[in-house]
Amino acid sequence: QQQQPPPPPPKPKQRNLLDNASNLLTNFLSGGNLGAMPIAEGAVTDLFGKPLFFSLYDWFLEHGSVYKLAFGPKSFVVVSDPIVARHILRENAFCYDKGVLAEILKPIMGKGLIPADLDTWKQRRKVITPGFHALFIEAMVRIFTKCSERTISKLEELTESEGQVILDLEAEFSNLALDIIGLGVFNFDFDSVTKESPVIKAVYGTLFEAEHRSTFYIPYWNIPLTKWIVPRQRKFHSDLKVINDCLDNLIKNAKETRQEADVEKLQQRDYSSLKDVSLLRFLVDMRGADVDDRQLRDDLMTMLIAGHETTAAVLTWSVFLLAQSPTRMRKAQAEVDSVLSNGAITVESLKKLEYIKLIILESLRLYPQPPLLIRRSLRPDKLPGGYNGAKEGYEIPAGTDIFVSIYNLHRSPYFWDRPNEFEPERFSVPKKDESIEGWSGFDPNRSPGAMYPNEIIADFAFLPFGGGPRKCVGDQFAVLESTVVLALLLRKFDVELRGSPDEVEMVTGATIHTKNGLWCRLRRRT
Ligand code: HEM
Numbered sequence: 001q002q003q004q005p006p007p008p009p010p011k012p013k014q015r016n017l018l019d020n021a022s023n024l025l026t027n028f029l030s031g032g033n034l035g036a037m038p039i040a041e042g043a044v045t046d047l048f049g050k051p052l053f054f055s056l057y058d059w060f061l062e063h064g065s066v067y068k069l070a071f072g073p074k075s076f077v078v079v080s081d082p083i084v085a086r087h088i089l090r091e092n093a094f095c096y097d098k099g100v101l102a103e104i105l106k107p108i109m110g111k112g113l114i115p116a117d118l119d120t121w122k123q124r125r126k127v128i129t130p131g132f133h134a135l136f137i138e139a140m141v142r143i144f145t146k147c148s149e150r151t152i153s154k155l156e157e158l159t160e161s162e163g164q165v166i167l168d169l170e171a172e173f174s175n176l177a178l179d180i181i182g183l184g185v186f187n188f189d190f191d192s193v194t195k196e197s198p199v200i201k202a203v204y205g206t207l208f209e210a211e212h213r214s215t216f217y218i219p220y221w222n223i224p225l226t227k228w229i230v231p232r233q234r235k236f237h238s239d240l241k242v243i244n245d246c247l248d249n250l251i252k253n254a255k256e257t258r259q260e261a262d263v264e265k266l267q268q269r270d271y272s273s274l275k276d277v278s279l280l281r282f283l284v285d286m287r288g289a290d291v292d293d294r295q296l297r298d299d300l301m302t303m304l305i306a307g308h309e310t311t312a313a314v315l316t317w318s319v320f321l322l323a324q325s326p327t328r329m330r331k332a333q334a335e336v337d338s339v340l341s342n343g344a345i346t347v348e349s350l351k352k353l354e355y356i357k358l359i360i361l362e363s364l365r366l367y368p369q370p371p372l373l374i375r376r377s378l379r380p381d382k383l384p385g386g387y388n389g390a391k392e393g394y395e396i397p398a399g400t401d402i403f404v405s406i407y408n409l410h411r412s413p414y415f416w417d418r419p420n421e422f423e424p425e426r427f428s429v430p431k432k433d434e435s436i437e438g439w440s441g442f443d444p445n446r447s448p449g450a451m452y453p454n455e456i457i458a459d460f461a462f463l464p465f466g467g468g469p470r471k472c473v474g475d476q477f478a479v480l481e482s483t484v485v486l487a488l489l490l491r492k493f494d495v496e497l498r499g500s501p502d503e504v505e506m507v508t509g510a511t512i513h514t515k516n517g518l519w520c521r522l523r524r525r526t
Contacts (some may be wrong), residue, residue: 090468099376211509237505
């Protein structure tokens with residue numbers, strides 16, 4: 001594909017009161033410069049039948065990388081441009097909140113990091129981020145391994161007699177990710193890989209409802225009395241109560257066994273001698289970080305949901321892609337065999353599983369989780385000029401709903417060679433045409449400190465974990481978790497899709513998942 005020469009990136013703009021007042025006036029007089037923006041008219045049918053982000057991609061190619069999507073009286077600005085995305089997510093991040101997404105998630109996550117108001121977010125982010133320190137991540141690697149081995153043992157049993165089995169790997173990944181997040185975030189062993197329980201059912205019920213709400217465009221659940229009258233809402237509230245009771249209990253126990261210490265001390269704890277290595281333990285023990293139980297519960301619930309489905313999805317699509325590329329499957333297995341042999345995984349050996357990590361990242365490029373980031377402007381703003389079809393900047397009024405389409409950015413023909421192809425190697429080769437400032441391919445030696453190809457290296461053309469202050473807090477956790485699970489699976493099994501790839505349809509809510517599961521044939525490796 002032809003690439004366009006990039007314009008120089010704009011300087012971050014300092015806003016001041018006068019700026020804002022003049023914007024307000026301009027918007028008031030002109031109805032906002034939104035009027036000049038290309039418009040894609042959506043039919044209501046676009047909302048059903050296929051994932052919305054497919055249509056957003058077609059309209060991106062047709063209308064350019066900043067356009068307005070109008071559904072009757074409702075409209076969204078759709079952004080598929082790295083410079084504009086960088087402005088919204090990083091340079092002027094606090095001019096935006098989570099808009100529609102926060103409205104949907106508040107009943108479930110309360111004031112957790114994702115839907116929280118700015119003041120609460122600032123306080124909680126400051127406390128939660130240090131929780132993901134190096135020794136915690138190292139302790140997590142042991143949890144990832146322990147939980148993965150439980151899944152591998154189950155699969156070994158299933159393949160015992162015939163050497164192979166057909167099963168839905170998406171469901172297995174979902175259970176495994178739930179077990180990991182339960183132990184890592186609040187030291188609760190769901191053990192969903194081997195059993196069912198009311199709490200597990202309640203978690204899946206709640207996830208299902210969160211998913212449903214994010215694709216349902218009329219928030220009928222806010223109508224008074226629906227909670228009692230509509231059966232699915234009644235079920236949702238009873239599921240929520242089961243999880244909340246469970247979390248309240250865990251918080252109570254953690255507080256009763258509190259061992260208060262300064263944050264620096266906590267970050268040097270010897271995790272190998274601790275029974276409870278969870279994030280909850282850290283948050284409760286941190287001196288000066290007292291917080292009420294309700295907030296703690298919101299934090300835990302948010303991380304349970306944010307860290308579960310996303311990881312299960314990235315594993316699902318990694319296997320989906322690998323299973324269609326036997327050469328890459330063998331290359332990945334050769335790496336695993338040479339790095340791990342039959343030994344245990346350590347943080348050191350994980351660093352050497354470079355190809356596995358690139359598979360995870362390439363899968364996140366093609367199937368970003370979530371495919372769209374949602375924002376709403378709190379004040380009028382001026383979006384900068386960008387690349388294709390977005391050379392003009394646009395004034396936007398306060399209250400503008402925005403989709404930053406990661407899916408479009410990640411498959412943009414303007415920034416990626418063969419954008420729809422699965423090529424994990426693309427990250428390790430410096431790009432010949434360095435069309436994006438700062439992008440030089442992922443070379444750990446030339447990108448010190450970067451654990452994986454990230455948004456900084458790619459200057460916001462690649463956003464596997466978002467960017468700016470609201471970037472994922474669990475990015476390292478997630479990359480290492482997925483690497484461990486995939487490596488341990490490939491060490492023992494060859495994987496094939498049961499049918500044709502086209503039969504694996506996509507559906508989407510917050511994340512992209514399959515319509516009817518990822519049915520695969522697993523064969524024991526000899
Ligand atoms: C935020 C992706 C795993 C916790 C985000 C965002 C993305 C993302 C794109 C930014 C959302 C936005 O800007 O609107 C992913 C992916 C994961 C993953 C792809 C797995 C492959 C995790 C894990 C945890 C976690 C394991 C926790 C243990 C969070 C939280 C936020 C977040 C709390 C909100 C941060 C804030 O607003 O300050 N994630 N995530 N995520 N993620 Fe992750």
